Amino acid sequence: MNAQKILSQIMKQAGGGKGSSSGIGGFDAKSLLGGGALGMLVGSKRGRSMGGKAIKYGALAGLGALAWKAWQAHQEQKSAPAEATTATDQPLEQLSGERQESRSLVILRAMIAAARADGHIDAQERAALAEQIDALGADDELHAWVEQQMSAPLDANAIARDADSPQAAREVYLASVAIVDDQNPMERAWLDQLAAALKLDGDLCRTLERQAGESSA
Structure with missing residues (x-):
């Protein structure tokens, strides 16, 4: 599947800034994250507004690097020694091939779950999401996967099982934070479930959430 391509487009367009209309490969952040794709899950079809769920654009741009930065800050706060990393325990942007595709899939899966966490989505929103994903170049396999x-x-446990390293877990959580409105009790509860499933401690979660907030400022 070309999940990495789709996630890469989302991340690059997010890097254009809030509401940016500058195109990347023919697409733009406002279309993708505001009026289309994920925006259809976080936007308004029945009186809900974009303010209801805060897409933190900056937290999606350079996702892996931001999650790694948050981890380093967390380690410094604990005065803990640096930990050795494995081939999979690297930021998303440093992976390639199959590892990058697998990581992209679990991150996209987490983002879709986060967007659904408040329980509000109708057939029209689902159809719009599918249309926007297709417009980004999704193949039939990825399209079917999104529908699934x-x-x-x-x-949350199923998502956590597919996070293949501590870095993957941090990226999954940060991507989810970027989608939800943590003032919504249902969405806050989902973040807490996800953190527990990913085995992320409370201090690290708060550091990741702070990182997302600073990146979108």
């Missing part, structure tokens, strides 16, 4: 994710029960 839209219908699957929310399962």
Whole structure:
């Protein structure tokens, strides 16, 4: 599947800034994150507004690097020695091939779950999401996969099982933070479930959330 391509587009366009209309490969952040794709999950079809869920654009741009930066800050706060990394325990941007594709899939899965966490999504929003994903160049396999994710029960443990390293877990959580409104009790509860499933401690979660907030300022 070309999940990495889709996630890369989202991240690059997010880097254009809030509401940016500068195109990347023919697409733009406002279309993708505001009026289309994920925006259809966080926007307004029944009186809900974009203010209801705060897409933190900056937290999606350079996602892996931001999650790594948050981890380093967390280690410094604990005065803990640096930990050795493995081939999979690297920021998303440093991965390639199959590892990058697998990481992209779990991050996209987490983002879709986060967007669904408040329980509000209708058939029209689902159809619009599918249309926007297709417009980004999704192949039939990825399109079918997105449809499956839209219908699957929310399962934080299943997402956590696919996070292949501590860095992957941090990226999954940060991507989810970038989608939800943590003032919404249902969405806050989802973040807490996800953190527990990913085995992220509370201090690290707060550091990741702070990183997302600073990146979108």
